[in-house]
Amino acid sequence: MLTACSSSSSVTTVEEIQDMPVHVVHAQNNATADNATVNNCYKENAARLSELQYSLKTNMLQDVKTSEVLDTHSDAHRVFAALSKLEQISSMNETYRKDGNIAGLKAINEMLKPLKATV
Template identity: 40%
Template sequence: MACTAESPAVLSKIDAIQIPVVQNGSPSRDATAMNSLYQQNKSILDNMTLNLKTDYLLNVKTAEIFDEHSQAHQVYVSLSKLDQIRLMNHLYLKEQNVTGLQKLNDVLRPLINV
């Protein structure tokens, strides 16, 4: 992949995400709602990760990964952010923090239509 002046819209959207950090007031008793939000978030994250890897990283040279101006590097930065969100999604499920799961869902949903 060659250097690009502008990153694809999906990379810009991922880069702009502020990962919500939500303290757990009291654990939710609604396991169905929590599991549903967790699965929705996981599905978006898994699909975005697969799409990024498939669309941008199939024929990447090692040097491109470390070139901060390359699209491959930008993709790896986005994948790292998705991994951070994935960890928060798992943590919020473990803590039974439905508010945290909902906030993650709110920031992830716009990625579906990119």
Template identity: 35%
Template sequence: MKYMNIAWGAFFVFSLSACSHSGSDVVEDLTVMQLPVVQMASHTEKNDLPTLHTTYLENAGDIHGIIVFLKQRYLEGTSNKEMFDTHSQAHQVYICLTNLEQAGLLNRHYYDQHNAEGLLALHNQLKPVVMKMQAQIGLTPQA
């Protein structure tokens, strides 16, 4: 009988977590996203500067787009109290916004240092989040 109660308890907990967790969303992805720290291996060739600039601009655009998405989707109509409640979704979004601000600073640093590897690593971290964001708002990702 004791084992039956444990089994039902485990089933109940797992079924509740499955219902409340319908898949990872952008906030969850950004919460666990690690910003890449990449030391520059070699100086970028002059002919690679246009590629460097393009990657920098794409990263900056992606960061800006994610920030706008988060503010519109999760923060409109929230109260100041929610912002400071560590269990609220608004608080988690503010943490994500802080992480994105750091990503923007890192993007600029990599660009200023001509660190193509760092820019590409940041790009590879942001792209899955952008694709998930586009899917959530009904846009088809661009190839």
């Protein structure tokens, strides 16, 4: 059973990710961010997203059955929903980097700060 493998902190992290509002942040027209700042913020966000994704996959998706993934009441389904949300955030991170949108990158950074990787 999947629940036996997941700790309460894991479940809490999944719930926090699922409940996280993801807002689009438009770049300030007059704010010009230098490439180094944009790239540093992007890389920090990308590393954090990767850490969270890896943690969820390795700690909560061991020995998962297909039926669990499709069961909307299972932990596995919730983990996959959280992973999908992290993938959306990752796409936004990439878009903000391409656009030089430092405000968007910083918003993602702030959104990810309270999340803890599962143990």
